[in-house]
Amino acid sequence: MSERKLVVDHLKLTYDGLFNITMLYRTIDNWFMENGFDKREVRNQEHLKPDGKYIEIELQPWKKITDYARHVIKVQIKMLRIQDVEVEQDGLKVKVQKGRVNIIFDSYLDTDYEGRWEMKPFYFFLRTVFDKFVYRTYTSQFEDLLVEKTSNLFATIKAFLNLHKYEFGVAVRASDKLSPWKWGVGV
Amino acid sequence: MVDVARGIFGKLLSKKTVPEIEEGPKIHPLAEEGVFQRDGHFGGPLNPSYIKFRGIFDMDGLYRVMVRWLKNRRFEFHETGYAYKPPDFTTIAWNADRKKGGYILERITVNWDHRGVNPEGVEVIKNGVKKRMDEGRLTIKLSGEVITAYEDIFGKKQWNSEVERRLRKFFDWYVIKKELELTSWDALYYEVYRLHEIIKKYLQFEANGSIY
Numbered sequence: 001m002s003e004r005k006l007v008v009d010h011l012k013l014t015y016d017g018l019f020n021i022t023m024l025y026r027t028i029d030n031w032f033m034e035n036g037f038d039k040r041e042v043r044n045q046e047h048l049k050p051d052g053k054y055i056e057i058e059l060q061p062w063k064k065i066t067d068y069a070r071h072v073i074k075v076q077i078k079m080l081r082i083q084d085v086e087v088e089q090d091g092l093k094v095k096v097q098k099g100r101v102n103i104i105f106d107s108y109l110d111t112d113y114e115g116r117w118e119m120k121p122f123y124f125f126l127r128t129v130f131d132k133f134v135y136r137t138y139t140s141q142f143e144d145l146l147v148e149k150t151s152n153l154f155a156t157i158k159a160f161l162n163l164h165k166y167e168f169g170v171a172v173r174a175s176d177k178l179s180p181w182k183w184g185v186g187v
Numbered sequence: 188m189v190d191v192a193r194g195i196f197g198k199l200l201s202k203k204t205v206p207e208i209e210e211g212p213k214i215h216p217l218a219e220e221g222v223f224q225r226d227g228h229f230g231g232p233l234n235p236s237y238i239k240f241r242g243i244f245d246m247d248g249l250y251r252v253m254v255r256w257l258k259n260r261r262f263e264f265h266e267t268g269y270a271y272k273p274p275d276f277t278t279i280a281w282n283a284d285r286k287k288g289g290y291i292l293e294r295i296t297v298n299w300d301h302r303g304v305n306p307e308g309v310e311v312i313k314n315g316v317k318k319r320m321d322e323g324r325l326t327i328k329l330s331g332e333v334i335t336a337y338e339d340i341f342g343k344k345q346w347n348s349e350v351e352r353r354l355r356k357f358f359d360w361y362v363i364k365k366e367l368e369l370t371s372w373d374a375l376y377y378e379v380y381r382l383h384e385i386i387k388k389y390l391q392f393e394a395n396g397s398i399y
């Protein structure tokens with residue numbers, strides 16, 4: 001099994017109001033494609049309920065940084081009480097959806113994802129020593145890059161849902177959460 | 188949105204709001220198993236993808252659309268399992284194989300699980316026409332793999348002795364690795380997502396329209 005390190009832990013975004021589900025999905029998909037991530041849709045679920053649709057989507061795209069490390073960003077989207085509504089925009093009737101959206105972001109750094117350095121105990125030991133002492137600066141840089149990417153994705157979705165007036169919600173590294181005064185307030 | 192407590196008196200002054208969704212424990216998925224050791228299956232299985240739907244749908248139509256899609260892409264369609272037990276469940280298992288030369292085989296696996304089966308179905312008027320449809324909970328699992336040195340028509344494995352297996356592993360992981368990754372594994376992976384999109388479009392999912 002490859003080594004997985006949690007970098008961003010449960011960054012949340014909640015929205016209640018009007019939005020277009022198809023465009024939201026395509027915005028997220030487009031962001032991942034433009035940033036060089038490979039697509040992975042773990043689950044896409046739709047339930048028809050009396051009070052509206054319940055939609056749950058889990059995306060876990062990855063991006064290979066080197067042949068040893070890769071970034072994984074997990075996005076869980078839950079939409080509750082979704083109903084179709086028609087609104088007038090610029091004189092045209094547009095079909096959108098109304099409901100509540102909860103989005104949770106988690107980011108991981110996977111090392112040795114092919115499992116080449118875990119076949120024998122000695123290889124495993126070498127990998128551990130290498131990760132902790134030799135390759136540390138590079139791993140730290142990869143983590144910083146991942147935090148930046150996650151924040152960028154968060155800001156993109158926030159802008160799409162028009163939440164720009166709320167300036168909270170910066171991706172914080174999981175290890176830094178122990179000292180909240182360092183990073184200010186997170187969502 | 189839940190108010191965030193700030194400062195020393197934050198907790199006393201903030202209004203406590205009960206979250207609508209009860210937050211359970213944080214669950215982080217384990218890292219996937221490394222694939223270097225897998226014998227004859229390059230790159231490991233394609234990451235499985237699940238589509239779940241609860242409502243009214245046309246199972247017969249969806250079945251035909253998927254089979255036609257696979258056959259149009261020159262996959263050999265095999266239905267490896269079919270269990271029909273109304274009103275409990277219906278499960279279907281498919282393997283669709285496509286040979287790329289004498290060494291590489293691309294396989295897509297589809298597993299259906301339909302629960303809450305109503306044998307009589309539901310009559311729905313669609314576009315002025317009465318149609319019989321199914322209702323219940325449907326789960327479709329899509330996966331696949333790239334197999335090297337696949338079995339011959341008699342089911343006998345090729346390159347199966349101890350020396351031959353090591354040679355094959357060296358060949359797959361060091362000699363033709365890039366070619367297998369780019370032309371086989373990657374291409375098959377995104378082809379499965381095209382089938383994924385077809386299913387979502389047929390079931391009229393809101394979250395459809397992949398950019399990839």
